[in-house]
Amino acid sequence: MGKVRAKEHVGTWTLISSDTVRPDGSRAPTFGGKATGILIFGSDGRFIYLFSRAELPKFASDNRTTGTPEENSAVVKGSIATYGTYLVADKIFTIKIEHSTFPNWIGAEQTRTITVTGDEMKWSNPAGSGGGVVELVLKRVK
Numbered sequence: 001m002g003k004v005r006a007k008e009h010v011g012t013w014t015l016i017s018s019d020t021v022r023p024d025g026s027r028a029p030t031f032g033g034k035a036t037g038i039l040i041f042g043s044d045g046r047f048i049y050l051f052s053r054a055e056l057p058k059f060a061s062d063n064r065t066t067g068t069p070e071e072n073s074a075v076v077k078g079s080i081a082t083y084g085t086y087l088v089a090d091k092i093f094t095i096k097i098e099h100s101t102f103p104n105w106i107g108a109e110q111t112r113t114i115t116v117t118g119d120e121m122k123w124s125n126p127a128g129s130g131g132g133v134v135e136l137v138l139k140r141v142k
Contacts, residue, residue, distance in 0.1 A: 009093075009121065012039070013041075013121055013138035014036075015035055015051055016138060017137045018030040018031060018037075018051060018134060018135070018136050020128055022131075023132065030128065030130065032077065033053045033055065035053060036054045039138055045085050045087070047084060049082055049083075050080075051080055052078055052079035056079065057074050076101075080102055081100065082097055082099070082105065084097045091114055091115055092111055096108075097109075110125070110127065122137055123136040
């Protein structure tokens, strides 16, 4: 028991919730509000995800290259996208990040603890990009 079956995690997953657990144990929504997103684990050892606040502000200019400082800040604080490769050993996923909207992660190797129960996945990142431990709950897309 406890081991992730070889293909148990493979597929497309939608984000149900994302919370950041702070060092004092308190919890807060990771993206500052209701989250949305998608995670895809391919059977070829590749992954991609986009997680975001459900309601990001629209840019008044209608041009992503001319956002105001406030609009740009809201998008950066309210979203992250990452892709790369992964390996699985028990419930520990080692991910090699090829690219991310958080540039500090590019080229990094990180671990995630992932537990799949039926059509639900729980994902824990001990070193979230905004600090603290990030805990996600995802549901398999059928």
